Amino acid sequence: MKMSKLLAGCFFTAAMMMVGAANAGAQQNDSTTVQQEAPAMVKAVRTVEGAFLNSSAGGDRLGGNKIGYLSPNVVMEVVETTEDVGAGPLYKVKLSENRTAYIMPENVVDTLVEPGYFKTVIAESGSVSNVGKADRIALGIGARKPYLVYEELDPHVMTIDIYGVNNNINWLTQKLDLKAVKSVDLIQLDGDILRVKVVFQKNVAWGYRIGYKGNTLEVYLKHLPEKFTLKGMTVALDAGHGGEQPGAISHKMRLNEKDINLDFAYTLKKMLEKKGAKVILTRPDDRTMTMNERKAAALDNDVDFLISLHNNAAGPKVRGTSTYYKYIVNRELAKCILEQVITLPDVGYFGLVGNFNFSLGQPVEYPNALLEGLFMSNEQDEAMLADPRFRRQMMEKTLKGIENWLKRCKEACK
Ligand SMILES: [Zn+2]
The missing domain is CATH 3.40.630.40 (Zn-dependent exopeptidases)
Known part of the structure; x- marks a missing residue:
């Protein structure tokens, strides 16, 4: 124990000395030259209409395993381009600090962004309302961040994870005339994931739409049919x-x-x-x-x-x-x-x-x-x-x- 502490101490001192030396060098350079290198741009991709995320780089005759569609113009950092292991070379993209996924090159446009572009944003506003044929959840995110949705029955619950987001929505109005939704809850996960947990009134799923309008993430949860008969469907x-x-x-x-x-x-x-x-x-x-x-x-x-x-x-x-x-x-x-x-x-x-x-x-x-x-x-x-x-x-x-x-x-x- 003592020895390791001692070694750690030695390393710390040595490291400090190196930083000191580097700083001294930098100061010297500053005084002799005014040229500064621009910070390196970050490789990124921007989604196009119909883009979807894959859960792996693998694939078979039906392609890679899709885990969800994304709105157009969602920008994600590229971690690497994968080898072709079934679905062709894919981009491995970063959704949040610890979460990655894969996306096909035809689903995106290559782009470069400034360092710091992918900072965590703060969600500030939210509402849940009945808009006629659906209940609508609207969340002001501040930027088009990637998301994944998972819906299950028994009980009927939808989980929407929005990546690179900190929650500061301090009230979420839920009108009493909602027809599909029982409740919506916002949960901050893992530092930079905002989880939206939707509990439905009924144990039947009839479909939904999700996407950005500006920087507001909108989820339309379809109302169930009045009658479950083929007549009129x-x-x-x-x-x-x-x-x-x-x-x-x-x-x-x-x-x-x-x-x-x-x-x-x-x-x-x-x-x-x-x-x-x-x-x-x-x-x-x-x-x-x-x-x-x-x-x-x-x-x-x-x-x-x-x-x-x-x-x-x-x-x-x-x-x-x-x-x-x-x-x-x-x-x-x-x-x-x-x-x-x-x-x-x-x-x-x-x-x-x-x-x-x-x-x-x-x-x-x-x-x-x-x-x-x-x-x-x-x-x-x-x-x-x-x-x-x-x-x-x-x-x-x-x-x-x-x-x-x-x-x-x-x-x-x-
Ligand atoms: Zn067939």
């Missing part, structure tokens, strides 16, 4: 692939997945319309479409929910039906559809898949789920998919699953 159906993208091609009959998906969509559309729903087909015919165009079709029509319709492919022995969701709040919708489609005779059970990194599972503005009917790559499944009667039955079960989900939503609201 707007439903988006997305028939996967199309045009130059056939999707999976079956081995024996050379069926194109895109055609079966479109047939699913039109069949289900008719059934939904009979129940009084308005149906938006994101892909109305055999055309090539980007994922962004499909998303835009759903968002522009302010849909109540979206169902993606696909068929699967794997090794020749793998067969069965499956449904998928990205966010835990969409699990019930995917589960209700699966519970029904597996009751069809001779349909195999492949599974209920969560955390699925599918592009059309990413939007948070409305509930959504994906049905992968059967496997195009399995002979038995292929023969079933080739039969229009079977395809109709599969959509009848999908409809039943959607109706069951709406019933459960209604029950959860009691």
Whole structure:
């Protein structure tokens, strides 16, 4: 103990002497030269429309694991450019002192900022109000800082972490006419993370929007439908692939997945319309479409929910039906559809898949789920998919699953 203290003392003295020497040198230089180097600029990136953060530099055929979309013009410090380990070289960016994430170069514009640009800002104002079809949380942040959102059910809570922010919002007015939100609480975490904890009135999630207006972070939490019936709802159906993208091609009959998906969509559309729903087909015919165009079709029509319709492919022995969701709040919708489609005779059970990194599972503005009917790559499944009667039955079960989900939503609201 004594020895280490002594050594530490020696080191301290030596270090002081070195600092002293350096200062003396600097003073000498100051007197002989007036040239001073400008402080080095800091490498940064600025988000563009539709930018999202990844949780790692990894990736597979569906890309890197997305953890959240960001508003345009959020500037973040670049820590490094990663090696290509699946999703291509990505930027590792700093969200706060101790929190990093990854972002694709196409989601940002490179920029340089002055040292000190990334100082922690102080949030000064906040309000929660009912603005008609949604409850709105508005937080005056002072700069466009990055954020991540996590929503869960049982209980229905949303956590919004805003990075590089100190809280000085000393009152948060919460009007009594709120329809979605029960309470909002502000919690300062980890030095420079402001956590917004939203507790909802009901145990049903119907989507939200988040983004900056100026330097105010706005979160719109959609009100639930008055009635959980298809009548009066707007439903988006997305028939996967199309045009130059056939999707999976079956081995024996050379069926194109895109055609079966479109047939699913039109069949289900008719059934939904009979129940009084308005149906938006994101892909109305055999055309090539980007994922962004499909998303835009759903968002522009302010849909109540979206169902993606696909068929699967794997090794020749793998067969069965499956449904998928990205966010835990969409699990019930995917589960209700699966519970029904597996009751069809001779349909195999492949599974209920969560955390699925599918592009059309990413939007948070409305509930959504994906049905992968059967496997195009399995002979038995292929023969079933080739039969229009079977395809109709599969959509009848999908409809039943959607109706069951709406019933459960209604029950959860009691
Ligand atoms: Zn597909």
